[in-house]
Amino acid sequence: MEKDPVRINGSYGEGGGQILRTSLALSAILKKPLVVHHIRAGRKPPGLRPQHLKGVEALAQITGGRTEGVKMGSETIEFIPGETVTGHHRFDVGSAGAVTLVLQALLLPLCLAREGSRLTLVGGTHVPWSPPYHYLSEVLLPSLKHMGVSMRTNIERWGWYPRGGGIVHVEVDPCFELKPICLPERGRLKKVSGLSAISNLPDHVAQRQRDHALKRLEEELRITAEIRVISGVPANGPGSFLSLVLQSEGAIAGFSSLGEKGKPAEKVANEVVDSLKDYLGSEGALDSHLADQITPFMALARGRSSFTTTRITEHLLTNLWVVSHFLDVRIIRSGEKGQGGKIEFLNE
Numbered sequence: 001m002e003k004d005p006v007r008i009n010g011s012y013g014e015g016g017g018q019i020l021r022t023s024l025a026l027s028a029i030l031k032k033p034l035v036v037h038h039i040r041a042g043r044k045p046p047g048l049r050p051q052h053l054k055g056v057e058a059l060a061q062i063t064g065g066r067t068e069g070v071k072m073g074s075e076t077i078e079f080i081p082g083e084t085v086t087g088h089h090r091f092d093v094g095s096a097g098a099v100t101l102v103l104q105a106l107l108l109p110l111c112l113a114r115e116g117s118r119l120t121l122v123g124g125t126h127v128p129w130s131p132p133y134h135y136l137s138e139v140l141l142p143s144l145k146h147m148g149v150s151m152r153t154n155i156e157r158w159g160w161y162p163r164g165g166g167i168v169h170v171e172v173d174p175c176f177e178l179k180p181i182c183l184p185e186r187g188r189l190k191k192v193s194g195l196s197a198i199s200n201l202p203d204h205v206a207q208r209q210r211d212h213a214l215k216r217l218e219e220e221l222r223i224t225a226e227i228r229v230i231s232g233v234p235a236n237g238p239g240s241f242l243s244l245v246l247q248s249e250g251a252i253a254g255f256s257s258l259g260e261k262g263k264p265a266e267k268v269a270n271e272v273v274d275s276l277k278d279y280l281g282s283e284g285a286l287d288s289h290l291a292d293q294i295t296p297f298m299a300l301a302r303g304r305s306s307f308t309t310t311r312i313t314e315h316l317l318t319n320l321w322v323v324s325h326f327l328d329v330r331i332i333r334s335g336e337k338g339q340g341g342k343i344e345f346l347n348e
Contacts, residue, residue, distance in 0.1 A: 005033035005078070006325055011041035013318030017052045020077075021105040022296055022319055024056060026326040028063045028081045028109040029300070037076040047073040051097035051123070051130075055105040058091045062106060062117070086115040093123030096164035098130035103170065108296060110172040111149050117172045125159040125166035126241050131289065132256050133158075133168060134195060138245050139254035140293055143286075147297055148179045158199060160239030161258075180303035180347075183285045187249030192217065192276075194227035194244040198259075199235035206231050208265035209242045216273045221280065240265070242272050251285040282310035284340045291343070292316045298345045299323040299331070306344040312337050 008023045020036055027034035040046050048056070048071070056070045056077060064082030093102055099121035110117045125133040131140070137153050144151075150173035159166020196210040210227040217223040225244065240259030245252065257271035279287055286294070291309035295316065298305035309316070312335050320331055320343070327347070335341015 005035045008034065008036045008322060008325060010036050010039035010075070013321060014314040015042045015318075016040060016315075017049070017055075017101060018104075018292070018315055019318060019322055020052055021055055021101065022322045023326075024059045024079060024105045025108040025296060026323070027079055028059055028065070028084070029112055030326055031081055032326065033081075034079045035076070036079075039075045039077065041075060045073065047075045048077070049097070050094045051101045054091055054093045054097060054123075055102045058089070058102055059105055059109070061085070062089055063109060084109055084113040086110070086113050086117045088118040088120075090120040091122070093121065094164070096124035096127045096159060096161045098127050099123045099125055099159070099166065099168050100131045100133060100136050103136065104293070107151075107172070108300070111151075111175040112178075113172075113174055116174055119170040119172070121168045121170065123159055123166060124161060124164045125155060125168055126239065126258060127159070127161040127164070128258060131293070132241065132243065132258075133166070134241075134243050135254045135256060135289065138243075139252050139290060142252055143290060143294060144297060146179070146181050147301060148175045148177065149297070150175065156234075158197075158233045158235040158239065160199065160235055160237050163237040165236040178297055178301040180298070180301040180305040182305060183251055183307040185308065186251040186253075186285045189223075189246065189248050191247045192223050192225040192244060193247075194225055194242065195230065196227055196242045197230040197233050198240045199233050200238040201240060203231045205240055205259070205265050209240065209259075209269050212266045212269035213242060213244065213273055216269070220273075221277065240268060242268050244272050244276050246276060246279065248285075253279055253287040253290065255279070255287070279310055282340055284308040284310035286310070288313045288316065292319055295319045295343070296323060299327055299329050299347065301345070302347055304344065304346055306342060308340065308342045310340050312339060312341045316343075
């Protein structure tokens with residue numbers, strides 16, 4: 001191992017895979033050797049799972065990096081990045097491992113590379129405990145566009161739990177330098193749109209998800225939304241998905257839910273609408289998921305960046321902790337965990 005690696009305790013804070021992904025991305029960009037220990041120590045089972053394993057392997061491939069200890073269940077890994085290798089890369093996460101979680105580790109290094117890249121990712125696209133593909137394409141990427149990030153994505157096949165097999169294509173343009181942005185308030189509501197999609201299920205499931213969501217939005221919030229219905233999206237197995245995207249003057253927020261066996265379509269709709277109502281009833285520009293995911297980008301941007309969020313989560317606090325180990329950036333936090341708050345990054 002080269003001298004003075006950055007050492008990250010993978011059990012800190014929320015103690016999940018996000019620590020590993022953010023650490024890998026920053027290590028690759030800054031060319032700093034990395035050791036992560038106690039990976040997911042408090043989880044059952046602990047250590048690397050398929051999407052974490054593929055994330056490390058993928059980073060090693062696109063950076064020409066070297067690794068130690070990268071195997072299923074490993075709780076300690078070493079990563080020595082090289083120079084980013086652009087071009088076309090294909091990564092199969094296996095089964096329903098989340099492709100969006102692998103992309104979280106790859107996106108920053110590829111954005112800041114000298115040339116563009118194309119990715120084909122195979123695995124889970126809409127699976128529990130991970131951002132669905134449509135949150136990436138309709139919330140995260142439009143928000144990052146203001147920072148100079150240019151990407152195009154399309155989904156060829158959906159991957160539901162447990163069969164997976166989804167296929168996502170990503171094109172990443174070189175960004176060279178991230179632009180600082182400030183997102184202090186959401187401003188006036190402009191539009192609410194959504195998607196109700198199913199595979200290998202009766203058409204009425206998608207229609208009921210849409211209709212129940214539209215009814216509640218109109219009756220409880222006086223919001224008229226446009227929700228597109230897609231029946232029979234290509235996939236290896238059955239599944240259902242409902243999402244709502246809220247566009248305001250100063251921010252984009254997204255909310256979604258997945259169906260499962262024995263779960264009524266109306267319950268899927270209720271979960272999404274309840275999340276949207278919580279957001280509208282709170283102060284802050286960004287939903288809690290976007291606040292977490294945009295943090296490494298803002299921390300890398302030269303100058304002053306900031307955002308307000310409806311809820312400071314353990315995920316967000318953990319990401320800020322990881323960032324502080326790699327970057328000489330001043331982070332100012334206003335607000336307590338579980339409440340709304342503001343995060344400022346001063347990177348001179």
